[in-house]
Each structure stands twice: as C-alpha cells, then as structure tokens.
Amino acid sequence: MAEEEKVIEELTTEEALTDPLYVPEPVEGATEHVRSFPAAPQFQEKLGYPGERPENWQEVALAKMDELRGKFRSFRLFLDICVKCGACTDKCHYYMGTADPKNMPVARQDLLRSVYRRYFTLPGKWFPDLVGARELTEDVLDEWYTYYFQCSECRRCSVFCPYGIDTAEITMAAREILDSVGYGMKYTNEIIGKVFDIGNNLGLPKPALASTLEDLEEEIEDDTGVKVRLPLDEPADVLLVTPSADFFAEPHIDGLIGYAKVFHALGEKWTLSSYASEAANFAMFIGSYENMRRIALRIRKAAIDLGVKRIIIGECGHAWRAAYQFLNTLAGPFDFLDPKYPVPQHICEYTWEAIQAGKLRFNKEENDFYKVTFHDSCNVSRASRMGNYPGGQFDIPRNIIKAVCNHYYDMPEGTIKEATLCCGGGGGLLTDDLMEIRKKGGSPRMKALKQASEEYGVNKMAAICAICKTQFSKIMPYYGYGMDDIMSVHQLVSNAIVLPGSEQEAELDGTDENEATEAAE
C-alpha cells in the first residue's frame, strides 16, 4: 500500500527515530484502520445509553450536540473560536507517532466542528463548502469513533493553543454523542459497568481484595520483619482510594506496599474501602458527568461510612484529575471531613510532607542500582496541582524521588512538566485493540527516555499513574527496555524506607550481630 510506504518513509529517518519532538509530514489515512471494538448493548444500557443505534440517530446526535453546547461553555466556545493558526498541529504525540493528519489536534476538533457548522451556524448552512462544513453521515460517525478514540485527552494541545482550546473537551463531547446513539467503546464502558457492579475496574470482589491485602502484609513482614497492616473497611482517620491496578499489577503493587509502609512509619490510622475500591473514573474519558458522578459518589459514601477525617488518592493520573478537579464538584461538599486538609489529597503530598518534617528515615543506597527519571503524567501535569503553589505537581514527586534515590535525571526539556508527552495509553485507549496506536503514540516519550539513557545512563523511569505504568510495561520492550524498567514512585520509597524495628534498621544501626562483627573487623 502506498500509504504504508509513505508512513514508513516519514517515520524511519534517522531524525524521526531519535528526536522525541520530531514532526512528520502528514500522510492521509495513516491510522484510519486502527479501531477499537464497540461496546455490546448490555454494557451500553448499564450506563444509561441506548444499546442499539436508533432509527433517527442523526436527530439524536444533533440534539445531543445542542444539549452539550448549552451545558458546557468550553464546548460551545471552542467550537467557535479556533482560528486554524496551526500552532497545535505538531503537538499531539499521536500525530507525531502516526503522521495521520486527523490526529493533529485542530483536525481532530474539525471532525466534529465541521458538522456543528453545518447544522448550527449560518455560514455552514448557506455555504458549507466555503467554511468546511459537512453533513452528519454514517461515514462521519465512523470517523468520529475512529479518531476520537485515538486521543488520550492529555491536554498537551491545550497548553500550546493561544486560546487554550482543549481538544480533550471536544473528544469527551464527541464520545458522549457517540454513546447517545449507542456507539460506545467496549473497553471503557465495560469497565465502568464493572465499577457499578463490583466496585472497581478489575472486578475484584471483596474476598479477593482481602486476601490480596493479607498476602501483601505477609510479604512485607518477610522483607522487613515488621508487621505492616493494609486495613480494609476499618474505621480510620484516612481513607486511601487507589486505582485497583495497585492490588494486582506490576509495578503498581509495589507502590501500594510503599504507601502502606509510609502510613505505618507515621503511625497513621488508615483504611482501604471495598466499596470505593477504585480511584479511576473512566466516565471522565467518555465525558459523562452523570456516570462520573455515580462513581465519585462511592468515595463520598465510603468516607461517610468509615467515619474518616481525610481522603487520600493513590498514584494515578486521570484518577487524580477526577479527584482534584471533579470530586468536590460532583460529590461535594465534603464539610464532614477535617477542614485542616484539602479534599482530596494526593499520596505524594502526604509522603512529601512527612519527609519534610523529617518523620521518615531512608537508606538511599537501596536504590543505587537505579538511575531514575520521572515521567510526568498528563493529567497530573496539566489538570491538577499538588501542594499550594502552581507547579507543585512537578516538584513534589521529583523531591520524593530525590529523597530516596541518589541518581535522578530529567528527560529533555520540552518533553517534561507542562509539555510532558503522554504514555500513549491514556484517555481510555489502554486496550489491546488499540495496540498499534499505543505503540506509536508512546514513541515520542520513548525517544525522550532513550536520550536520557544515552546522556546519563538512565535505566529506570518512575511514574505516578496506573495507566502509564501498565502502558509502559507493555510498550517498553518494543523500544529496547525491560518491562520492569517502569517503576512506581512509592516503589522507590518502599525500597529505601527504613521502618522502625525492621531488619533494615538493625542492619544500618549495626545492632545486627553479623553486621556488627563485620564492621569491627
């Protein structure tokens, strides 16, 4: 196929393979064929959407578009004010990785804007060709489904647009419109259904969760000699809500062990909830405030039932956005919690506060094998904050890493902090059906990491997002790394922390007999 050749040509030059911000020339239709599986009717209905496409689907879709225009200023405004300056065209990692022009942020918006113009603006009604307006046909609908599920809602484009136009807002609206005509995505919608049925994305019922936590307690005791608890559904001061991947997947689970150790070292009374056993909120991905709220309310209920004073969120990017920007709005006010603490807090804020207060002890040498870099997750970077000043979300995780590791290096400028590159699997794309787009979308980040490896010998990348961690452990092998070269930030904390009364403490302080004699010799 000629297209394929062109893509290969564009993306395999020396520069294309090494420069993380390399911008290919557009190749039309390059990833037209990459589509995820649509959701089956029973999963659509669980979320309040039609299972089948209605007869009058055009009317329904346009009515939905009109409704959203009245509900979201962002959507209404962004459809109108883009000047097609092109500043965003080279900012999307999916465009950089695929060369498909429909993955350029403004072109992605235009897929929907062209229809909006046709039906809702005078120039579009009178001179459709002049202003690039088009009818809503079945092909258009398919095109929406394809390309709105090649956007990870990472907001990188929004940083660089002179009007702050956030393609993620358009993507969310488009997915909501698709859902309203029964054209949902299998991966996201099945997962939301699982949260409604069982309480978490993975579908872990309470007994499974309890036994996992017990195993972890044993593991920690074996490693440290200390009995560190991971309480479930116990009355406590702190409710920890963490992505369910933390109970199950690598390297997530090592992060969970890290949180438990920090809580233990500080003597915190904390608990997990089997009811709100999920921090992730995939309803955000499909732009459904109703479903997002249903999920968010679980956290509220768990906090009330368990009588906690504060809510802390574990390492996850979009979950932190869902918590930081949406939890209060959708499930608040949280006036029953202790007003001393922001609602909610990030686990990194909690740990960093303790480190600053000198309440945690570390042996940094435990992480000496590692030369570490940090991957800023999109939602943390561009849709949230940590601490009390702008940009705290960049400093706090880095500060924690530097407090527990001797070797820390940043990846190149322009690929970190507010300009960070998405892992390629965010926004509900973390499914095998979309592997091609995930690999390609992850390539700019991988090239940036390669540069850090070449320059500083970086061999581990730490992250605070469950999706990033899963995505990287999947795609890093394609780029010459091991699947365990992605780590949780609290995994590094866990490695270095010296718990009071632990074997590690004994070793360090020389009370251990062997150590003591060795040292004496």
Next chain:
Amino acid sequence: MITTLYALLYYAATIIFVVGIAYRVWGYWKTPQPANIVTTPAPVTRTGVVWRMFKEVAFFESLWKSNKWIWIFAMMFHLSLWLIIVRHLRYFIDPVWTVVVLAQPFGKYAGFFFVLGGLGLLFRRFVVARVRYISAPSDYLMILMFIGIGLSGLLMTFVNKTDIVAVKAFFRGLMTFNWQPLPADLPVLVHLGLVAVFLIVFPFSKLLHAPGVFFSPTRNMVDNPREKYRPVPWLPPVSEVTFDPPHGSKQS
C-alpha cells in the same frame, strides 16, 4: 448613489457587528462551565489569573511557547491592527483625542507591518502541509480580506491620496444622520467595502476569537477546585441523589 449605498451598507454592517457579537458573547456568558477545567500549572488567585490573561492577550504567551514563526507574524498583524484602529478613530471623533494624534505617525506605517504579517500567515497556510490540511477556503479568504483592507488603505494614504476630510465628513454624517457625499475613488470604495464585509462576517466566524479568548475556561479560571466548592448547575444536589446500592461489600 454610491453614497447612499455605502451609507446603508455601514448602518447594516454596524448593526450586524454589534448585535451579532453581543448575541454570541451572551451565549458564552450564560452557558455554565460546570467544572473547573483550568489548564495547569495555573494561578491560584484572581490577580494571578488577570496577569495570565494579560500575558495571553497582550503577548500571546502560549503561542510564543508553541511556534515562533506564527508568533512573529501574529504579533506583527495584531499590534499593527491595534495601532491602525486607534489611528482611524480620528475619522469618527471631533476634536481628535491626543492619544489618537500621537498614534497617527505610527499608525500610518503600521499598515505595512499589517500587510506583511498577513502575508506571512497566508504564506504559512500555503507552504506548511499541516496548516494547509486544516485550512478551509474561508480561512484563505479571511486573510486575503485583511490584506486587501491593508493594501487599499496604504494606497489611499501613500499613493493615490484621498480627500480624507471628505471621508471624515461622510462618517460624521452617518453618525449624526446628516449624510455627506463619499469621495468615489476606487481605493476608498474597496477599502470601505472590505471593512464592511469584515464587520458583517465577524459575529459568524472565527473572528470571535477576539472576545472569545476572555471566556476560555482553560485560561480564565483560578486553580482552586479543592478550596472552592462549585456544584454542577444542571445536576441535582448531592443531598437529593441516591447512592448506588452497595455491591459485594458489607457496608450498610
């Protein structure tokens, strides 16, 4: 004849411009922004936001981060446009304000930069394949319209000097409903004709970015979703919703 035509055109254009923009802005104003979706890092105070917006509007801060070429052309284009607009106030007010007098020499030459900036933007639209891909015919026409306004204006100012006193009399006449003849030179007619098109097109087009930028929620919100409770106006309050029944957990 020409005078009547242009007089009516300008009344119509002005009404469409004012009412149209008011209508669109009213739409943005009354549409709620349900959640705080500010693009972070963002200021945590109102004053901080005012400063952020100022940098955005006056210096195109985000565009600077984004693309230096577009920034240079856009800056040239918009700065000159402002100078030109200020300079043109002299045709509508009497006596002329001091600011306008001061802007006069700069405003005259700003015309060149205006056209240059416009050409730069047009050139990019043709040459950069990515930008070409996203351009509709209206995008080219829009910029050609501005270049046309600029060129005809320059022609009037520097080459084919127009009886500017008469033009002023025409506009003052429109404002006081006491019509005066419009000098029927070609550059004047082209210039004024295109400006009328600009006024008419404004409320229906991407030119709305000018008032719109102030409403952009990713830029104009304070980063305080944890501190400030702002419920979604179109969802029932939490006290009125039922929670999901507890699945697979012991909670009551």
